[in-house]
Amino acid sequence: MAESLAPPLPAFTPVPVRARRDGWTPARQLRFMEWLVETRSPARAARAVGMSKEGAYALRRRPDAASFAIAWDAALAQGKARSSGPSLYERGIKGVMVPYFYGGLQRGERRRHDDAALGKLLRIATRNAERAGRGRG
Template identity: 45%
Template sequence: MTDPTRPTTILEGTILAFTPVPQQRRRADGWTPLTQERFIRALEAMGSTGAAAKAVGMSRRSAYKLRDRDGADGFAHAWDQALDLGRGRMFDYAMDRALNGITTVRILRGGAVDVTGGPDMALVHAALREPDAPAKGTKGTK
């Protein structure tokens, strides 16, 4: 049975659970509770604030403004958790590509096919430049 006095939480039962930031004005294109949940889930998947905001049709700037509002403590905590998870996932992905390489198939003039393999070094270098890259042997946890 749910308690009607208890605020509604989103992503209940996960480490990303949070109480939505109250809306200042009712706007269909604003930061609704559903948009907030989708942003946190996108942040967990992508590990990038700008990309997650764009994925839900909002700007990076408006996301930070929402995070700074009164009553956004739970949202900010979920944001931090999701960002850590997303960055860990991206780091693991880059290291997998470094170890296992990638295959590139090109169709050349005359119909010839060129298949090459090897690591995606641009992705590997990007992951290693990330200041919050997981420490060696931690598999994305801090």
């Protein structure tokens, strides 16, 4: 998996499951979230960790999986923000280098953060969190 530009996933409590080597272990749940950011596809993320899409959705629907479901939505939001252009994340969070000039010559560069891009990232995250909250009525 390529190095991610996105911030780390929010901490989540893995769904407690019966210990099985081929099951949804806490480590497998974390890797699933990482792949979910990369692929924005629950089916592809599940396949990447050796599990089924149906199993992922069943795990998400469990009554004790609220933290997992919130992290799932956050992973999708991060993936979406990254896909709307790495530049959105770059401009809002990391900033971009902008040259500055004095006396007609470039004298250096400074990092400038784009507040509008940051606002858009926050709106995406907030909207996904609100949708997640409505889904658990």
